[in-house]
Amino acid sequence: MRLVSAYEIRDKYLRKDMLPTIFCPGCGIGSVLQYTLRAIDELKLDPDKIVWVSGIGCSSRVPGFVNFDGLHTTHGRALAFATGIKLANPELKIIAFMGDGDAAAIGGNHFIHAIRRNLDVTVILINNFTYGMTGGQVAPTTPKGLRGTTAPYGQFENPFDIAQLAVAAGANYVARWTVFNYIQGINSIKKALQKEGFSLVEFLSPCPISFGRRNRMKTAPEIIKWYQKITVPIEKAKKMKPEELEGKIIIGEFVDRDRPGLVREYEEYKKRAKKMMGWEV
Numbered sequence: 001m002r003l004v005s006a007y008e009i010r011d012k013y014l015r016k017d018m019l020p021t022i023f024c025p026g027c028g029i030g031s032v033l034q035y036t037l038r039a040i041d042e043l044k045l046d047p048d049k050i051v052w053v054s055g056i057g058c059s060s061r062v063p064g065f066v067n068f069d070g071l072h073t074t075h076g077r078a079l080a081f082a083t084g085i086k087l088a089n090p091e092l093k094i095i096a097f098m099g100d101g102d103a104a105a106i107g108g109n110h111f112i113h114a115i116r117r118n119l120d121v122t123v124i125l126i127n128n129f130t131y132g133m134t135g136g137q138v139a140p141t142t143p144k145g146l147r148g149t150t151a152p153y154g155q156f157e158n159p160f161d162i163a164q165l166a167v168a169a170g171a172n173y174v175a176r177w178t179v180f181n182y183i184q185g186i187n188s189i190k191k192a193l194q195k196e197g198f199s200l201v202e203f204l205s206p207c208p209i210s211f212g213r214r215n216r217m218k219t220a221p222e223i224i225k226w227y228q229k230i231t232v233p234i235e236k237a238k239k240m241k242p243e244e245l246e247g248k249i250i251i252g253e254f255v256d257r258d259r260p261g262l263v264r265e266y267e268e269y270k271k272r273a274k275k276m277m278g279w280e281v
């Protein structure tokens with residue numbers, strides 16, 4: 001297969017009038033955006049049948065840069081808007097581009113309930129362990145001991161493991177990679193985009209500006225080295241003891257299953273209701 005260049009991806013899918021992006025040097029969001037566009041391109045999906053939805057944050061700026069229909073909504077509410085779009089027009093494929101704060105803090109309730117309902121949506125989640133846009137407050141994902149503007153002496157609370165949260169809440173597909181696992185990342189996005197129900201691909205993504213600088217990792221390469229220390233591939237993790245996994249982040253594919261999605265369940269429900277009411281024609 002011919003390798004499509006980054007320039008071709010840019011020219012085909014980005015809104016030139018919106019460039020350059022707002023992303024700082026070394027930020028991982030642009031890479032994840034490229035992986036998502038590559039996945040769409042390789043699957044030959046029709047851009048007119050895809051809607052990008054987001055809340056607020058650096059990651060949430062993404063729908064504004066792509067030449068697709070989209071909604072840039074309020075902080076934490078991307079999945080509430082996604083629910084409305086999908087139920088109004090089930091033919092559309094929904095991509096929600098979210099930050100870890102957007103999904104797991106202010107939007108945490110929407111996140112777990114969209115998963116519980118198995119809303120038909122693909123969430124691409126940028127986990128940079130911080131609130132990037134507002135300058136580096138701690139998020140529910142900030143690892144214990146690391147610093148943010150709201151934890152100058154180090155975070156003392158336990159972080160959420162977003163991928164495991166999604167597995168427990170019932171998602172059909174969940175994978176987590178670092179932004180440097182680009183082949184695995186693109187393959188996971190391709191799988192996620194073809195899934196009925198809720199799919200999540202989480203990326204550990206460098207934010208050198210709001211997160212790295214406060215944690216002695218001023219550049220993306222320093223953050224990569226840290227990722228190499230803290231991540232463990234899932235197959236290796238299965239052979240490790242819980243105490244060996246303390247403070248580590250597992251990467252890989254966590255679940256791949258085919259429970260019926262919300263749209264299918266809702267259609268069945270409407271049929272049942274009509275039959276019970278004697279409205280069947």
Ligand SMILES: Cc1ncc(C[n+]2csc(CCOP(=O)(O)OP(=O)(O)O)c2C)c(N)n1
Binds near residue numbers: 102139
């Ligand atoms: C209701 C509401 N509360 C707070 C904010 C301020 N705010 C904007 S972005 C943001 C956090 C963004 O963090 P995250 O979702 O992790 O995205 P990132 O910027 O790191 O990509 C906050 C708290 C807001 N815009 N709206």
Ligand code: SF4
Binds near residue numbers: 023024133211
């Ligand atoms: S503040 Fe962080 S997350 Fe936001 S654009 Fe800059 S590097 Fe990226």
